[in-house]
Amino acid sequence: MNVKDYSKEKLSWFYETMYTMRRFEEEVFEFYKKGMMAGLAHLYMGEEAVATGICGALNDNDYIGSTHRGHGHLIARGADLNRMMAEILGKKTGYSGGKGGSMHIMALDKGILGANGIVGGEIPIATGAAYKAKYKNSGQVAVSFMGDSATNEGTFHESLNMAAAWKLPCVYVIENNLYGISVDIRDVTNTPDLSVRAVSYNIPGVTVDGMDVLAVNEAAQKAVERARNGEGPTLIECKTYRWQGHHVGDPAVYRTRKSETEKQDWMERCPIDCFKDILLKEKVVDAKSLKRIEELVEEKIQEAVHFAAESDYPDAKEAYTDVFAAE
Amino acid sequence: MKEITYAQAVCEALDEEMARDEDVLMIGEDIGFIGGNFKTTVGLMEKYGEWRVKDSPISEAGIVGMGVGMALTGLRPVVELMFSDFLLVAADQVINQAAKIRYMSGGQATVPLTIRCPIGAGRSSAAQHSQSMQAMVAHFPGMKVVVPSTAQEVKGLLKTAIRDNDPVILFEHKMEYNKVYTIDDEVEPIPFGKARIAREGKDITIVATSSMVMKSEAAAIRLAKEGIDCEIIDVRTIVPFDRDAVIKSVQKTGKLIVADEAHERCGIGAEIAADIAEEVFYYLDAPCGRVANPNVPLPFSPALEFPLIPSEEKIYEKVKSYFK
C-alpha cells in the first residue's frame, strides 16, 4: 500500500505512536541507569513499526497478547503511560499496584490480556480469547505477539494447530529481531523465514519488512479481515531489530559475530526516521505538524516520568492482597 | 434419593452448570464424542454442541492456556486433563499463568477457570498415570485445590468450582468413577473452606482427603469394635483449608493422623501436621502421624502396586499403634 492511501490522521497516529514508544523506552532506560528501577526492562527501541502497524489494523474491542518486550504493544493499544511507567518503577499507582512490573502489565479495559514473562506463555492465552470471540460470535479478533524464539516453544505449535483446525479469529505476529537473548535464531532454526512454519498448519504465512510501518499495517489488515471473516488465523513475520540488548544493561556482545556493522546497518533503517522522511518527501504531513506531535508526545512522556517518580511505593501489607477474587 | 455412579455424578454437575450458564464450556481430550475416557461427559456434546464440549488435540499446555484466555475474556471454562500426572505437561500454564495472573495484574484480572483431573493408583496404570498431584499444586498460592470424597461431594464441589471466580483444580479419584453411590435428588453447591465431619469420635482425629475418607470410615468400624472411637474429617478443600475444624477436633481427641493418597514426603499430611501443631501443641497426647504412599514411583504389577496404596488396613494399623 502507498502512503497516499492513508488519511493524514492515520499517518499522524502512526508517527505519534512510534515516537511515543521511542521516547517512553528512552525514559525507562534513564530510570534504570539512575538506579531507580528494580529488576529489568526489555526495551522495544527499533521495533516500533511492528506494534504500530499491527495495532493500527485493530478495533478498540479486539484483544492482544503481549510478551516480556511489551511496552510497545501496550502503547500502541492506548494504555495509560502514567500507570505503565509507575508499574515499571514498582509504585502503587501502577497498573498492578506494583505487583507485576514491566513483564506483567495488564490493561484489560484496553483488551490487553497481558505482557508475559514466560516465552510462549501468552500464545495459548491469546488463542483462548480468540476461541471466546468465535464462541460468542462477537466479531472480535485476538492478536498474539511473540518473538522469533517463542516459535520454538511447544505452546506456539499447540496454539497454531488448534487455531488453524478450528479457524479461530487469531493473528499470530512474530517479531523476528534475530536474537533470543544471545542466541541467533538462524543458528537454531532451519528456516530463515519463520513464516514458513505456517505451512505446517495449512494457514497463510507472510514475511514483511518490520521497519516499514505501512508494510506491516498492510499485512495486518489482510490478516485481521481474514480472521473476522471466519477464515482462520494468519502467521505474520516482521523482520526487525532491537537497538538495545535483550534487557537494559545487556552489552549485546553477540551482535558482531556475523557482521561487524550489524547494529549500525539496522539503525540506519530506523522506522521512525525513515517514516518521517517519507511523510515529508511525499508531502502528506508537513514538518510543522510533526514537530507539534513531538512536542505533545514529550509533554505526555514527561508527565508520565514525573508521575512515576513522585508516586509512592505500595505498603508492604499489600503483598497479601489480590491472591484470590473476593467472593 | 437416587443411585448413581461417581462418574455420572460428575456428568450431572457439568450438565446442570452448563444448562444454568451459557458462559460455561468445556475442552479436553476425548470428552466430546465418546463422553470422556472415564465416561464423565457422556451425552454432553450431543446436548450442548461441539463448540461447547470441545474435543481437543493432545496439547495439555495449549488447552489449559486457552482456558486461561477464555476465562480472562469472560467465559467460565472447564478444562479436563485426562490424568493428574499431565498437570506436569501443562505446568507453566497452570502454575505460572492461571494461578498468578490475578495477582500480577494487581486484581484487575479474574480467572474463573476450572481444571478437572483424576488422581490415584489401583488400575496398574504405572508410574506416569497413577500419581496424585494435590500437594504439588497446593504449594503454589493462587489456586484452589479440591479433593472430593463421595459422589454427592464431587457433584456439589464441582458446581462450586465452576461458579468460583478463581482458578480451581478439582481432583476426582479414578477408582471411584464406577462405584455406585446414593445421592440426593437435588445437590446444592458445597462451599469451599468448610470441612465435613464424616464421623464423630473422641479418641483420635483422622483428617482424610478424597477416597481416603471412605477407607477411614471402613477402618473406623473395625476400630470401634475394639473400643477405639475415631473422628473422621473430610477435608473437601485443601486450599482454602478449614483449620478450625481440625483444631477443634484435635483439642478434643489429642491425636491426629492425616490420610492422603500421595507420596508421604512433603505431602498434605506433612503440611497439616506442621500447620496445626502450633495451634494444638498443648492438646497433643501423641505425635502427628501420616498414612500415605511410600516414597517410590508407582509400579505396574498388581503384586507390587496394591501393597503401596494407603488402604483401610494401613489406616487401621496406624490408629492401633497409638493405643498400645
Added chain:
Amino acid sequence: MAEIIIMPKLGFNMSEGKLIKWYKQEGDFLKKGEPLFCIETDKTNIDIEGTGDGIVLRLLITEGDTVPVTTPICVVGDSNEDVDMILTQGKVQTPRSQEERAIPDPVQAGGQPERGFVSPELRDKGKIKITPRAKRVALEMKIPVEEWSNISGTGFQAGICEKDLLAYAKTRDKKAKASPLAKKIASENDLDIRGIYGSGAAGKIMAEDVRNALTKEGAAQGLNREDTEDGRVIRESLPYAGIRRIIGERLSMSASTAPHVYFTQKVNMEKLLNARKQVNEASSVKVSVTDFIVRAVTMALEKYPGVNASLDGDTILQFESVNVGVAVAAPGGLIVPNIKNAEKMSLVEIAEASALLIDKAREGKLLPSEYAGGTFTISNLGMFGIDNFTAIINPPEAAILAISATKEEPIVVVDQEGKKDIQIKPMMNIQLSADHRIIDGLLAAQFTAEMKVLLENPMGLLI
C-alpha cells in the same frame, strides 16, 4: 537545555564504573545516538550513547577514573550555558533526585533464633517423657512436677499420656482424706492438700500436718514428714532434686558401672613449693599448687594418652584435646569447670584460665560449655588437711586424680653416695582412680609414677 550525564548503573550489582574512553572532547558536537563514552564493567566494555543533541560542555572525569554509579561525569548542552550553575542546580533540581527515590533496600530478614546449647551431662538426666497434653492437665490438676516421676507411662515411647495422668490422679485422690479444718487451712493458703503427709488414722491429713507443711522452707510443693517410724527425729527435710540429685545420680552411675582401681603415690613437694614461690615473685599472675598439678597432668597425659580417654558404647575414644577439669565447691554443690586444650598452654596461661573459671564457678555463672567436655579431672581437698582420699571418676572420663594435703613428714632420703638419712619434707599424697575398662593397671601405675616425677622436678613444668 543542558543535560548532566551520569555514570550509569548497568547491572544489579554494579556500584561503580571505570571510564575507559571519551569519544568526544570538550567543545565537540554530540548527536543523539552517537557513542559518547566507553565504560568498563565487571563483564565487558560498553559504549554509552548520547541521549540528545548538544555540545559537550564539560568532561568531569578523565579516562581511567573510577566513580560510583549515578555520579555526574559530563555536561552536554548549548554553547552559551553556564556549566557551573547547571551543576549546582542539578543537585537540587532534578525531580527524580536519587536520594529520595532510590529503590528501597530489601527488608532485612529476621535473624535466626539462637539455638541453645544443651550440655550432654544435663541432657537426658532427670528427663521425664510426658506429652504436652498430659503436662497441661497435670498443671490444671495441680499435680506438681516432683510427682511426675511416680507416674508410669503407657503413651508414645512409654511416655506419660493423659490417660496415665488421670489414672494417677484417681489414686492420689484416694489418699487425700483430710479433716475439714485441714482442708480449710490448705485452701486458705492455696496449698494442694493431696501432697501433704497425713499423720492421722489411715493417713488422714490433720490440721497440724497442714500447718507444718506451711512452716517448712521449700515444703509448699513437696513431701513433708515429722518423725520416722523407727525413732529418728527429723530436723529438716529437703527435696532431693536439682543439682544435688543430678550429681548423686551421675556419681552413683559412675561408681556402679566403672570398675574403679586406685593408685597412690607420695610426692615430695619441696622443690615445687620453692619454684612456686619464685614464680609468684616474678609473675603478676599468681600460680597455685593446683595450677602446677594441672600442668603436670597435661604433660603426663601427653605421654600416656590412653588415660585421656572415654568409653562410648563399643568404642574407646582417645582425645587429642586435654581438657582438664578442676573440682570447685560452688553454691549448690560440686562443679567441675575444665580448661580446654590445656596441652597448648603454658603454666601461666593455665593459671590465668583456672582463676577465671574458679571465680565464675563460685559465683554460679559458669556456662554449660565451660563444664562440659572435660577429659580428666583433678580434685584437690588439700586445703582441708585430708591425708588421703579416694575420688569417684567424673563420667564420661576415664580417670580422676585426688590431691590431698601437703604435710611435713619424716621420710628416708638417699644421697649421691647411697647414704640413707631421715629428713623432714613436705609430702603430699596423690591418688589416681582409674576405670579398669579403659585403663589397665600397668598404664595407671605408669601415669601415677610419671606424675610423681613431674611434680618432684618442677623446672620441667615451667617450660
